[in-house]
Amino acid sequence: MGDTTTILIEVFFETMSYWWVILPTIFLGLVVGGIPGFSAANTIIILMPLTLSMSLEVGLIFMVALYCASRMGAGIPAILVNIPGTAGAAATPLDGYPMAQAGRGQQALAISFVASCLGGLLTTIVALMTMPVLARVGFYMHSVEMIVVMLFGISLIASIAAQDMLKGLIAGFLGLMIGSIGTDVVYATPRGTFGFLELYDGIPLIPALVGLFAVSEAFVIIEKKLIITEKAKAAMATPNWHATFEGAGLALSRWWHIVWTSLIGLIIGVIPGAGASIASFVAYQQSRSFSKTPELYGTGHAEGLIAPESANNGVTSGTLVPLLVLGIPGGATAAIMLVVMQYHGVSFGPSLFEDSPKVGYGMFMAMAVSYLFMLLTILPLSRYMSRVTTIPTIYLAPMIISFTLVGAFVPREYMFDMYLALAFGVLGYIARRTGYHVAAILIGVILGPLLEKYFLWSLKKSDGDIMVLFSSNIGNVLWVCLVLSLVLPIVFGRIRRNKARMVTQ
Amino acid sequence: MTRTSDFNRRGFLKTGMAASSMALGLPAIARAQSYPEGNINVVIPTAEGGGADRNFRAFTSVWKDKLGTEFEPSFFPGASGRVGYELYMGKSEPDCYNLIFGNMGPEVLNWAMQPPGFDIDDYFYFGQVDKDPCCLFVGAESPLQTMDDIIAASESRKLTVGTSRMAHPASIGLLALGEELGIEFNLIPLQGGKGTVAGAVTGEVDFSVLTSGSVIAAGDSVKTLLVFGNNIVGEALDNAPGINDAYGMNLPEMLSARAFGIHRKAAEDFPDRYEMLSRTFRETFDDPRLMEAYLANKGQPEYLVYADAEECAAFMKSMLELGARYKTLLSGA
Numbered sequence: 001m002g003d004t005t006t007i008l009i010e011v012f013f014e015t016m017s018y019w020w021v022i023l024p025t026i027f028l029g030l031v032v033g034g035i036p037g038f039s040a041a042n043t044i045i046i047l048m049p050l051t052l053s054m055s056l057e058v059g060l061i062f063m064v065a066l067y068c069a070s071r072m073g074a075g076i077p078a079i080l081v082n083i084p085g086t087a088g089a090a091a092t093p094l095d096g097y098p099m100a101q102a103g104r105g106q107q108a109l110a111i112s113f114v115a116s117c118l119g120g121l122l123t124t125i126v127a128l129m130t131m132p133v134l135a136r137v138g139f140y141m142h143s144v145e146m147i148v149v150m151l152f153g154i155s156l157i158a159s160i161a162a163q164d165m166l167k168g169l170i171a172g173f174l175g176l177m178i179g180s181i182g183t184d185v186v187y188a189t190p191r192g193t194f195g196f197l198e199l200y201d202g203i204p205l206i207p208a209l210v211g212l213f214a215v216s217e218a219f220v221i222i223e224k225k226l227i228i229t230e231k232a233k234a235a236m237a238t239p240n241w242h243a244t245f246e247g248a249g250l251a252l253s254r255w256w257h258i259v260w261t262s263l264i265g266l267i268i269g270v271i272p273g274a275g276a277s278i279a280s281f282v283a284y285q286q287s288r289s290f291s292k293t294p295e296l297y298g299t300g301h302a303e304g305l306i307a308p309e310s311a312n313n314g315v316t317s318g319t320l321v322p323l324l325v326l327g328i329p330g331g332a333t334a335a336i337m338l339v340v341m342q343y344h345g346v347s348f349g350p351s352l353f354e355d356s357p358k359v360g361y362g363m364f365m366a367m368a369v370s371y372l373f374m375l376l377t378i379l380p381l382s383r384y385m386s387r388v389t390t391i392p393t394i395y396l397a398p399m400i401i402s403f404t405l406v407g408a409f410v411p412r413e414y415m416f417d418m419y420l421a422l423a424f425g426v427l428g429y430i431a432r433r434t435g436y437h438v439a440a441i442l443i444g445v446i447l448g449p450l451l452e453k454y455f456l457w458s459l460k461k462s463d464g465d466i467m468v469l470f471s472s473n474i475g476n477v478l479w480v481c482l483v484l485s486l487v488l489p490i491v492f493g494r495i496r497r498n499k500a501r502m503v504t505q
Numbered sequence: 506m507t508r509t510s511d512f513n514r515r516g517f518l519k520t521g522m523a524a525s526s527m528a529l530g531l532p533a534i535a536r537a538q539s540y541p542e543g544n545i546n547v548v549i550p551t552a553e554g555g556g557a558d559r560n561f562r563a564f565t566s567v568w569k570d571k572l573g574t575e576f577e578p579s580f581f582p583g584a585s586g587r588v589g590y591e592l593y594m595g596k597s598e599p600d601c602y603n604l605i606f607g608n609m610g611p612e613v614l615n616w617a618m619q620p621p622g623f624d625i626d627d628y629f630y631f632g633q634v635d636k637d638p639c640c641l642f643v644g645a646e647s648p649l650q651t652m653d654d655i656i657a658a659s660e661s662r663k664l665t666v667g668t669s670r671m672a673h674p675a676s677i678g679l680l681a682l683g684e685e686l687g688i689e690f691n692l693i694p695l696q697g698g699k700g701t702v703a704g705a706v707t708g709e710v711d712f713s714v715l716t717s718g719s720v721i722a723a724g725d726s727v728k729t730l731l732v733f734g735n736n737i738v739g740e741a742l743d744n745a746p747g748i749n750d751a752y753g754m755n756l757p758e759m760l761s762a763r764a765f766g767i768h769r770k771a772a773e774d775f776p777d778r779y780e781m782l783s784r785t786f787r788e789t790f791d792d793p794r795l796m797e798a799y800l801a802n803k804g805q806p807e808y809l810v811y812a813d814a815e816e817c818a819a820f821m822k823s824m825l826e827l828g829a830r831y832k833t834l835l836s837g838a
Contacts (some may be wrong), residue, residue, distance in 0.1 A: 045553045128730050138707040139646075185835055186586065186694055187671060197591055197622075200584030272703040309756070327726040328703045335699055339559070342722065412583065453696075460693055461665050461710075 022351025029069025036407030095304030105231020110247025177443020211424025269318020550589025615830020638734030
């Protein structure tokens, strides 16, 4: 223990001495995270020759800082212009964008930054302290258990549908149907691909994401002069720090919310193959289910923004756990880190903390220091970033469409994906104009294929026995939790209404 | 005068044609001699950052000096590599400036399951960079730590086995083993090498089969029990025996083999260019810098094995035959 503490102190000061790497990388990460289609993973790949030429410490700090900053950066356009930079930020605009539309973009950004940094920092510390235990989560969360986790996220469709049940469910099922396009995960039989090879791997997420949210938003906002109201613009005419402090205060006053939603992200992050998109939707769903004011979600509610942002930053530290302890990368970025570290002769896995403890602890320390630096350097920028919402839509809408089309092209470099983003944009526009919730469609598109994958794996493992869904103790506990999380809010809601009625009587 | 009269219209035309032919032909000759004039585009039908990417960069870092030009990769991993082959390689000019860096194991096997939209004779592989035998492995904490454990456990239940995808040489290796031992295994496609390793380590499946390079990269988290070929790396694969030695079988090696391919038309229309490509490819293997680059990219030196177009064609043919033989089991048809 004493040795570990000494190593941690040494590593902390060493990491701090690399501030000259961390600071520029944070800004690079914010930019690449904010552009749809770009991510820490493909940026590290693009910069691979540079990364490989760096020393082990510098390369490690560079990759980790980029990873954290890009995760946080993805939330910025999601809040300001309804463009989630990555699938992990898909739940962020649900409450972030309504805040920006109401002229509270600065507060929304501050909430997002504080929730991201504190969530990331907290989960990094928890991961560091409980690494051996956390690494075991993947040993218990198999396909059967993951089906229930997916259902937590997908049940959000029902919450959204509560406002207009029929339309919400139609939108959700449409999303699930779109999500089932592509080859099946067992025998690779193509379904609903219309002969397009580009759809064999399923609907690509980024074109669907930017199409449904951003392109359709551009079509909508072009019909008015500004994203925000004239009144809100007048209020924003005199920039001040008050809104930033107000946003930070809102987030800090909900510190417990940050804690538990970021822990959801951490636990989902340590499961190999699960990711930020699952975590953010599950956290949002749980946050809404146990809120005293669920009706405020989707209207610009602080907790609706805190939940996905804390959770997706919790995933960041979570994905490092299986990588360091088991040698199994928890996500795409962790997989590329593995390649780079192996180039430097570092072998991940059970022997890492015996052979190279400084590398193991160093990665978490780099993450913690990056979040600290981000909190101090990025929070003040919310005052200036929020000005984006005051740009007239005649400039903003074409910029959004241009950026998003480029973003749709980047991940796979297929022209097809740009057309697909436009098609999803038209679908999203029609949905908005006819009162269907695009988020319900998107949840189906994102989580549907994952649910199907785990479901087919489970069935294949059991030779088609449907009772496999209830074959695991942990899975059964999760089923009970799922039912409770759906039923309890209704019960609590009734109790609150009864109490309110009694008070008024 | 007579000589002047000889230079008639026909003579003029003949001379003109000859001159024109020379004029038109010369640039072609000059072009051939100056090949390559630009970068060589290479379609890679797998994702960036993976094993193919690493091997490609290592190999071309030396080959580029032999050929005197740069190689420009483009990654198109969609539809098990079919997007790369059909949409991008298919649409590129057959002029020896466009190559594909594919895997003759899983990718060719996939064609046996689902016939591609192109004639598979449109391309051929002319140079193998490396070959990597598939293997069977368990997680370090698995209760199954030997092949005997696996055989004993399979008597009481059908064991689940992770594989990268159904149409994979490792899957065929396992099915052949099952046939030999009279055991029915339940193959679970875990979508890629990372998932397959994770499946074995975390207990999602009882054990997994995969190309050995990825298994070696997983380090201490896994233990290899059997190689579907020859174990030429010894300790790196836990000294696991080859399947033929262990069970007296006569199974061809189940390999992942990365190779450069080219349009057949390009090789036929530009034989001099093709000759230069294949010659410099061969010469690259004689350069000691290749081994250094390969090792720097964490490649197993024993797996760096040259094969020419003829050997590649034989390998491809054997994969298609194996695919046809096991199609029912691998495609669920």
